Amino acid sequence: MFDKFLNIDEEKRQRVINAALKVFAARGYVAASTNEIAREAGISKGLLFHYFTSKKDLYLYLYDYAVTLLTETVERIVDFGERDYFERLKQIASVKLSVLNEHPDLLGFQKTIFFEDNAEVSAELKTRSKEIAESAYYRLLADIDKSKFRPDIDADRAIGVMLWALEGMGEAERAKHKALGTELDVPHLMEEFDKYLALFRTSFYRQ
Amino acid sequence: MFDKFLNIDEEKRQRVINAALKVFAARGYVAASTNEIAREAGISKGLLFHYFTSKKDLYLYLYDYAVTLLTETVERIVDFGERDYFERLKQIASVKLSVLNEHPDLLGFQKTIFFEDNAEVSAELKTRSKEIAESAYYRLLADIDKSKFRPDIDADRAIGVMLWALEGMGEAERAKHKALGTELDVPHLMEEFDKYLALFRTSFYRQ
Amino acid sequence: MFDKFLNIDEEKRQRVINAALKVFAARGYVAASTNEIAREAGISKGLLFHYFTSKKDLYLYLYDYAVTLLTETVERIVDFGERDYFERLKQIASVKLSVLNEHPDLLGFQKTIFFEDNAEVSAELKTRSKEIAESAYYRLLADIDKSKFRPDIDADRAIGVMLWALEGMGEAERAKHKALGTELDVPHLMEEFDKYLALFRTSFYRQ
Amino acid sequence: MFDKFLNIDEEKRQRVINAALKVFAARGYVAASTNEIAREAGISKGLLFHYFTSKKDLYLYLYDYAVTLLTETVERIVDFGERDYFERLKQIASVKLSVLNEHPDLLGFQKTIFFEDNAEVSAELKTRSKEIAESAYYRLLADIDKSKFRPDIDADRAIGVMLWALEGMGEAERAKHKALGTELDVPHLMEEFDKYLALFRTSFYRQ
DNA sequence: CATGAATGAGGGTTCATTCAT
DNA sequence: GATGAATGAACCCTCATTCAT
Numbered sequence: 001m002f003d004k005f006l007n008i009d010e011e012k013r014q015r016v017i018n019a020a021l022k023v024f025a026a027r028g029y030v031a032a033s034t035n036e037i038a039r040e041a042g043i044s045k046g047l048l049f050h051y052f053t054s055k056k057d058l059y060l061y062l063y064d065y066a067v068t069l070l071t072e073t074v075e076r077i078v079d080f081g082e083r084d085y086f087e088r089l090k091q092i093a094s095v096k097l098s099v100l101n102e103h104p105d106l107l108g109f110q111k112t113i114f115f116e117d118n119a120e121v122s123a124e125l126k127t128r129s130k131e132i133a134e135s136a137y138y139r140l141l142a143d144i145d146k147s148k149f150r151p152d153i154d155a156d157r158a159i160g161v162m163l164w165a166l167e168g169m170g171e172a173e174r175a176k177h178k179a180l181g182t183e184l185d186v187p188h189l190m191e192e193f194d195k196y197l198a199l200f201r202t203s204f205y206r207q
Numbered sequence: 208m209f210d211k212f213l214n215i216d217e218e219k220r221q222r223v224i225n226a227a228l229k230v231f232a233a234r235g236y237v238a239a240s241t242n243e244i245a246r247e248a249g250i251s252k253g254l255l256f257h258y259f260t261s262k263k264d265l266y267l268y269l270y271d272y273a274v275t276l277l278t279e280t281v282e283r284i285v286d287f288g289e290r291d292y293f294e295r296l297k298q299i300a301s302v303k304l305s306v307l308n309e310h311p312d313l314l315g316f317q318k319t320i321f322f323e324d325n326a327e328v329s330a331e332l333k334t335r336s337k338e339i340a341e342s343a344y345y346r347l348l349a350d351i352d353k354s355k356f357r358p359d360i361d362a363d364r365a366i367g368v369m370l371w372a373l374e375g376m377g378e379a380e381r382a383k384h385k386a387l388g389t390e391l392d393v394p395h396l397m398e399e400f401d402k403y404l405a406l407f408r409t410s411f412y413r414q
Numbered sequence: 415m416f417d418k419f420l421n422i423d424e425e426k427r428q429r430v431i432n433a434a435l436k437v438f439a440a441r442g443y444v445a446a447s448t449n450e451i452a453r454e455a456g457i458s459k460g461l462l463f464h465y466f467t468s469k470k471d472l473y474l475y476l477y478d479y480a481v482t483l484l485t486e487t488v489e490r491i492v493d494f495g496e497r498d499y500f501e502r503l504k505q506i507a508s509v510k511l512s513v514l515n516e517h518p519d520l521l522g523f524q525k526t527i528f529f530e531d532n533a534e535v536s537a538e539l540k541t542r543s544k545e546i547a548e549s550a551y552y553r554l555l556a557d558i559d560k561s562k563f564r565p566d567i568d569a570d571r572a573i574g575v576m577l578w579a580l581e582g583m584g585e586a587e588r589a590k591h592k593a594l595g596t597e598l599d600v601p602h603l604m605e606e607f608d609k610y611l612a613l614f615r616t617s618f619y620r621q
Numbered sequence: 622m623f624d625k626f627l628n629i630d631e632e633k634r635q636r637v638i639n640a641a642l643k644v645f646a647a648r649g650y651v652a653a654s655t656n657e658i659a660r661e662a663g664i665s666k667g668l669l670f671h672y673f674t675s676k677k678d679l680y681l682y683l684y685d686y687a688v689t690l691l692t693e694t695v696e697r698i699v700d701f702g703e704r705d706y707f708e709r710l711k712q713i714a715s716v717k718l719s720v721l722n723e724h725p726d727l728l729g730f731q732k733t734i735f736f737e738d739n740a741e742v743s744a745e746l747k748t749r750s751k752e753i754a755e756s757a758y759y760r761l762l763a764d765i766d767k768s769k770f771r772p773d774i775d776a777d778r779a780i781g782v783m784l785w786a787l788e789g790m791g792e793a794e795r796a797k798h799k800a801l802g803t804e805l806d807v808p809h810l811m812e813e814f815d816k817y818l819a820l821f822r823t824s825f826y827r828q
Numbered sequence: 829c830a831t832g833a834a835t836g837a838g839g840g841t842t843c844a845t846t847c848a849t
Numbered sequence: 850g851a852t853g854a855a856t857g858a859a860c861c862c863t864c865a866t867t868c869a870t
Contacts, residue, residue, distance in 0.1 A: 440738065441651070441738075442649050442651070442652060443652075444648065444649075444651065444652030445649070445651035445652050445739075532648070532652065540800070564823075564824075566823055567820055567823050567824055568816065568819075568820050571816060571817060571820050572820060572824070574786070574789070574790075575782065575786045575789075575817070575820070577789075578785045578786045578788070578789030578790075579781075579782045579785045579786065581785070581789065582781070582782075582784075582785030582788065582789070583785075589735070609775065609778060610778060610782070612775075613774055613775050613778050613779060613782070616771075616773055616774050617771075617774055617779070617824035617825055618824055
C-alpha cells in the first residue's frame with residue numbers, strides 16, 4: 001500500500017512524518033493543508049500525493065504509524081512482570097517521554113484523533129480501534145496487583161481515576177506551557193507526577 | 208449587535224443555536240461549514256448571515272451564550288453556602304445535566320473551545336476568559352471546607368484529581384454512547400457518579 | 415411608471431434622489447448597494463423597491479431625472495440669442511453651478527454614466543442618447559457666431575478644443591480637491607476659467 | 622512575487638493580461654469579475670489565483686505592467702532632445718498607438734485607474750504615483766521651448782489646453798468607434814490630429 | 829404605505845487532487 | 850522519481866429582490 005513511501009530515504013521519511021504529524025495535530029484533519037505539509041517537509045505537493053494518493057490515506061498512515069510506534073515502545077520499555085500499579089504508571093510516563101523525543105507532535109496528534117469527527121476518516125478510525133484495544137498499549141493496565149489496594153475501596157475505579165488524573169495533569173501542563181509559550185518542563189513534570197503518586201499511595205493503598 | 212437574531216421566534220432561535228453548537232462541536236471552528244449549519248437549522252445561508260454577519264461572530268455569540276447559560280444555571284442550582292466538596296460535585300453534575308437537556312451539544316462545544324487554535328477567534332476568546340475566571344462558574348470550587356480531608360494528604364491536589372475524574376467519566380460515557388449510537392443514559396450515569404463519590408469519600412476524607 | 419414615487423412628499427423624494435445620485439456616482443452601477451442607498455435616504459429597502467421595482471429602474475430614473483433637470487436649467491439660464499461663444503461658455507458654467515446647488519452629486523453621476531459599461535443598463539442608455547443629442551443641452555453650442563474667429567483657423571475644431579479644455583479644467587480641479595480632501599473652491603475656479611477664456615480670445619478671435 | 626505568472630508561455634501571458642485589462646477597463650475594480658477574466662482568458666479561475674493570489678494583486682500587477690510598458694515605449698520612441706512642443710505631441714501619439722496595437726485596452730484601463738475609488742486599491746495606487754511622476758512618462762512635457770509661443774499668451778495654460786484636446790480627441794474617437802462597433806481608424810486619426818496641430822500652431826505660436 | 833426577514837445566485841478565495849513534463 | 854501548473858468543488862460572504870406582516 002505505502003511501499004513507495006516505505007522505500008525512500010529514512011531521513012526524508014522522518015521529515016515527512018513529522019511534518020504531517022505537526023500540521024494535523026495543530027489544525028485537525030480538515031483544516032490541515034497538504035500544501036503546508038509538503039512545504040514543512042521540504043518536498044513538492046505532487047510527491048506527497050505520489051506517496052499517499054490522498055490526504056485521507058496519509059492521515060490513516062500516520063494513525064497506524066503512531067499506534068505501531070507506541071506499541072513497540074511499550075514492548076521495549078514496560079515490564080509486564082511488574083504488577084505494582086505505580087511502577088506501571090511510571091513506565092507509561094517513560095514511554096511518552098521516549099516517543100516525544102523522536103516525534104515531538106506524535107502524542108499531540110494522537111490526542112486529536114480521539115476528537116476527530118470528520119466523516120471521511122472517523123469510520124475507518126472506528127474499525128481500527130478494536131484491534132488496538134487488544135494491543136499491547138492497552139495491556140498496560142492489565143494484570144495489576146489489586147491486593148495492594150485498600151480492601152474497602154473499588155480498585156478498578158481507583159485505577160481509572162488515576163489514569164484520568166495522569167491525563168489531566170499532562171493536559172494542564174501542556175495548556176499552561178502553550179499559554180505561556182514555553183517548552184515542557186520535564187523535571188518539574190516528574191516532580192508533580194511524584195506528588196500525585198504519593199497522594200494516591202496514601203489514599204488508595206493499604207498502609 | 209445580535210438584535211436581529213434576538214428578536215426572532217424562540218423556537219427558531221433554539222433551532223439555530225443547537226444546529227450551530229452541534230456543527231462547531233463536531234468539526235471545530237475552521238472545518239465547520241455555515242452551509243451545514245444553515246441546512247441543519249432549516250434556514251437559508253443568507254439568513255444565517257443576516258443574523259450574524261460572519262462565521263466568527265456566530266462562533267463568539269455561541270461562546271457568550273454558553274457562558275451565560277452555564278453561569279445562570281449555576282446560580283440557580285448551586286448552593287454556595289454548602290461547603291462540602293461532594294455536595295458541590297453533585298451540584299455541578301446537576302448543572303451539566305440540566306444544560307444537556309436543552310442543548311445536547313453545548314458542553315461538547317464548550318470542550319472544543321479550549322482547544323480552539325484558530326487565530327481568528329482564539330484572540331477574542333482569550334480576552335473574554337478573564338471575566339469568566341471571576342464569574343460564578345469558576346467560583347464553583349471556591350470556599351471548600353478542607354478540614355474534612357484526611358490530614359495526611361494534599362487536599363488541593365485531591366480536589367484536582369476528583370475534577371479530572373469527573374471530566375474523564377463524562378468523557379468516557381460520552382465516547383461510549385457515541386460509539387454505540389445511543390443516547391446518554393442519565394440514571395446509569397448518576398449511579399456511576401455516586402460510586403466514584405463513595406470511592407473519594409473513603410479515600411480522601413477523615414473517616 | 416414611477417407614479418408611486420412621484421406622488422410622495424417632495425422633501426423625501428429629494429432625499430431619495432440625492433442619496434441614490436451620491437451612491438451611484440461614488441461606486442458605479444454594479445458596486446452601488448441598494449442597502450446603502452436606502453440607509454442614506456433614511457427609508458427601508460422594501461420601500462425603495464416599492465418605488466422603483468429594480469435597481470436598474472432606479473438608475474434609469476435618475477438618468478432621466480438628470481437629463482430633464484439639466485435641460486430645464488439650460489432653458490432657464492442660457493440665452494440662445496447670445497451668439498458669442500465665450501458668453502455661452504460662461505452660461506454653461508452657470509448652469510453647472512446652479513445644478514450643483516440642489517444636487518451636489520448630479521454632475522458626478524452624469525460623468526459616470528458615460529463610462530458605465532454594465533450590460534444591464536448600457537443598452538438602454540444608448541437608446542436614449544439620441545434624443546438627448548437633439549435636446550436643449552446639446553443645442554448649447556449651436557448657432558455660434560463664427561465670424562468672430564480668426565479667418566485663418568478652423569472655428570469648429572477650435573470650439574471643440576475649448577470644450578475639452580473646459581472639461582479638463584473641471585476634471586483637474588476636482589481631482590486636485592479630491593486628493594487634498596478639500597471642497598471645490600468656486601471663486602478660484604471662476605478666476606482660472608477667466609484666464610483660459612482670455613487665452614482663447616487672444617488666440618482664436620480676431621483682434 | 623509574480624514569478625509563477627512570469628514564467629509561463631508568452632502567448633498565454635498576453636492572453637491573461639489582455640483579458641484582465643479589458644474587464645477591469647470596462648467594469649472598474651469592484652464590478653470586474655475574476656470569473657469573467659478567467660473565462661475571457663481561457664483559463665480556470667483556480668489558475669488565475671494560482672498566478673495572482675488575489676484580485677487586488679492582479680489589479681496592481683496590471684497597473685505596474687501598464688506603467689512599465691508605457692515608460693519603456695516612451696524611452697524607445699520619444700526624443701527628449703527635440704524641444705518643439707508639436708513634435709513632442711506627435712511622439713506621444715505614436716507611443717499611444719504603438720501600445721494600443723499590442724494591448725487594445727491598456728489605455729482604457731489606465732484611464733479608469735485615475736477614477737478608481739475603491740479603498741482596497743486606491744491606497745496602494747497613491748503610494749506608487751510618486752515614482753511615476755518622476756518617471757519618463759511624465760518627463761514628456763518637460764523642457765519645452767516656450768520661446769516659440771506668442772509672447773502675448775500664457776504658454777503653460779496653452780500647453781495644458783493642447784494636452785486636454787489630445788485626450789478629448791482620443792476619447793471622442795474611441796467613443797465613436799465603440800458606438801459604431803468599428804475598430805480604431807488609425808490613418809484618419811492621424812489626419813485629424815494634424816489638423817488640430819495646425820490649429821494650435823497658427824493660434825499659439827509666433828508667426 | 830412601510831418594514832425588514834428571507835432567499836439564492838454569484839462574488840472572491842482555498843485546496844485536494846490530477847497530469848504533463 | 851519529482852515538480853508544480855492546472856482544475857473545479859466547496860468555502861465564507863454579499864446583495865438584489867421578494868413577501869409576509
